[in-house]
Amino acid sequence: MTPLVLDGPVLPLIALIWPLVLGLAAALPAIRTHAITLLPLAPLPALLLALVAMTGAGSGAETVVGFVLLGVVLGQPPLGMLLLGMTAFLWLAAGVYAVAYMRSARRPAVFTGFWCLTLAGNLGVFLAQDIITFYVAFAAVSLAAYVLVVEAASKEALRAGRIYLTLAVLGEACLLAGFTIGAAAADTLRIEDMRAALPQAPLGGLAGWLLLAGFGLKAGLVPLHIWLPLAHPVAPTPASAVLSGAIVKAGVIGLILFLPPGTGLAGVLVTAGLFGAFAAALYGLSQANPKAILAYSTISQMGLVMALIGAALTAGSGMEQAGFYAFHHGLAKAALFLSVGVVAGAAGGRRVAALGLAALAALSVAGAPLSGGALVKAAGKPVLAGGAGATAEMLMTISGITTTLLLGWFLIRLSREATPEGKHSAGRSDWRLWAPVLALSLGAVLLPWGLWSDWSGGLGPDYPWRGTTLLAAAWPVATGLAAGLLANWRGLVMPRLPTGDLAPMLERAVLTTIRQAERADTARRSLAQKTVTSPLPRSLGNQTGQLVARLEAALGQWRWSGLAALVLILVLAGFM
């Protein structure tokens, strides 16, 4: 326990509290109906913090709030600040977009409140230096986002929300178990101490796997990704953008901060990540909804990020480049999601311009030469080569082909979207819809240039201009474009497959089990009423349920309970 009440810079604290204050303010009757207009204000202190820290002033200082939670410690590590800045910028852009887009929100105050809570959590994971603060922030970003997912209240949205929440809760449980084991081993609550203590700790290996599962779930690690293609598309467009651009990065920072070095987990991350990078891109080609295609692209790109994290874990350096890659992906993916709403509502020249912006962001994600995406890939490849071998590096290069195909398919589907989009389509030429897409697309393409010298791992200012670099960036995109054109010309399209790939199957299995249990319950009730019922199919599940209920009924009678008490006494006394 820290005796200090408050120590260190206050800006990190303000960055977290400010969105919460706005979220609460949204509930005030005077503000309630226009609450959405508060959204762009929420990430401003965090953006300021990131800019100040990135320019070097005050970096490294820690903020300690001794009386909150179990002692909150906030820090400003460079990698955290890079992702914090990206996250704040993205939420700002999406917030501006939402002001125009969400005009007819069903419950503006509720949406605003949970938007702000999710934002605070999302910022918190980059600032937290102790396990508990991190856990609280992670829970906030993870669970509060449920309300953003189900905003439409449609049947698909509620279904996606159910799956999202179930897996989010499972993920939280994994993290709680992992953190508990880690904290017991470390004997302090600091994240770096726990990370250092885990490899030698009893059950440290188990804790590592639990953390991998908990964070992997959030980051869309295949096969824990199944909620992602369901949840990201059903949310309102600005919420999709933050989900796919920023919220998945909470999982990324978790993996970066917590996974202990020198375990088999690094190899798992590389393998699963690279597998996901290709599998998700190919599966995405079977989707018709542009937002679902983007969701699969997110899984694919996050696969590459996680492969980079795995390689950096093995090599002992290179996490910065993994973060750099995630930085670019966040901006570009948010631009792509937001462009969906703009394109769908525009016609004629405006529509072409919007598609152009989307294409710009898409090219950057694919890593076209001289784009921001090419830079982050160029920075990442040596890390992958060093930590996971030349094959992994080659696979990352080749993934440019599948990414080009996938995002090309996205652009085709997007251009075929009918106009207008729907009830949210008021104010099509609204600058608040255009400016965020423009800012994010340009940011994705240009910002990595500004960050190159600090985040490329010392590759030198001329590295992006070298012939080999340009060629390595150009050929996958060119190949992808050629393959796409060829497929288009031959009329080849992927068959339509269900969104969420494994999810519908699992969902059916779970629902069947629940129905059986319910049927067993009904059967038990009717038996209890001594009515004759037809014999019901029995499964292990309903038998167990009946057994529990019968045992309980017996324990409710005093003679059985008394007997149980006697047995208990004897067991307690005798067995030991």
Added chain:
Amino acid sequence: MTAALPVLILFSSLIASLVTFFLPQTAHGTRNALNLGCALLKLGMVAFMLGEVAQGTIYEMRLPLAPGLDLLLRIDALSLLFVTLSAFLWLLTTIYAIAYFGTKPELSRFFGFFSLCVAATTGLAMAGNLISFFIFYELLTLSTWPLVIHKQDRASLAAGRSYLTFSLPGSAALLVAILWLESATGPIEFALPADLRAHGDASLRMIFALFIAGLGVKAALVPLHGWLPAAMAAPAPVSALLHAVAVVKAGAFGIVRVIYDVFGIALVEELRVGIVLAALAAVTIIWGSLRALQQTEVKKRLAFSTVSQVAYIVLGAALAGPFAVIGGLVHLVHQGLMKITLFFCAGVYQECADISEIRQLDGIGARMPLTSLCFSLGALGMIGIPPMAGFVSKFYLGVGGVQSGAAWVVAVLVASSLLNSAYFLPLLYRIWFRPVPVEGGSSGPRATPPGILWPPVITAAAALAVGLFAASAFSPLAWATLIVEREYLP
């Protein structure tokens, strides 16, 4: 003057009780003023003592009953944890009960026994030796029965019968345990750990088992928990008190006393009874959650949830590592705040919207937002979602389990959290996301009287605050840490 504080605190409830018995049913104003006044007075005295005890003061008051038999009241940090919780929640429950009952019949009987029940709980918390503990434990058993059967309908009477059938044998077991133990050692005071080695290992284990069986009835350890869900027939304020402070906590508190102040950690470890008790608590945690999942009534689900959650306290005490004990003790307070919130809200739903079944909760969030918000906070806290209070308990218990070499505790906690989510989240989904059912003629919920609206708001806010500010010097966590540092660490 201050030396008499333990007696004054006990009398504040006792006098309220005795006077209330003789007030006529129609004297609503006098009765309410008396009960509220005494509750406030008690809370004031407790607040004063908190400061003193934090400085290291210990209050003691000895009244000889018979030669060699003293009634000993002693206030140390552990007693005060429980006394503070009961004093705070007594005040709120009194406010709630006054608004809940209004001018219904038999209120003098109700409030008389209600105060007596609180007096018994307070006495039990302050008891300084085994025989005093037993006296108040019995007083609690008897004073709770009229509250359980208050409605005097068939369900209540059956619940009351079930309560006594479980409690009286439990009391007998406790008495046998005390007599057996003291037959060889003489009277045992909590502050002066006696040498129990006059007994052999086998006898000590048997005595320990009898203690657990006797106290386990009130703490609702499986398989001795059958009375608790049945007691749901009682009115809402009684359920709230029963589940948060009075009865189940008395059992759990007694188990803590027996482990730490009668047997001592070293002996419990030597006899290897701690790990068996921990296993029993683990079974209770899972069993209670599974049964909660199967309930279709709001209050029944909450009742089985109590079975599960109170076992956390026993688990923490049985594991005996410092973190586990802190987790268990702090859960005594945390569970109390969260569960009383849930029962208060369930009572509001019942009174103002006639909701008793879970399926009737659909869309109630939009119509009763404040109550539903409190209910949600309580439920999220029970699941262990930070920063609500529950996560602090779970984290400490888990860390304590690992440190005591019982890492399976983490698995139990995770399973319990998942089960808690499985039986609470569907309720929240119904409350906030389901549309209001369209039934002809229903005119929506009635206005909620402020007296039953605000107590859950206060307890929910408290449950949030004790988690959010857990590291502050005035949190239950700080107090539990102080207890463990002062009393159980060499």
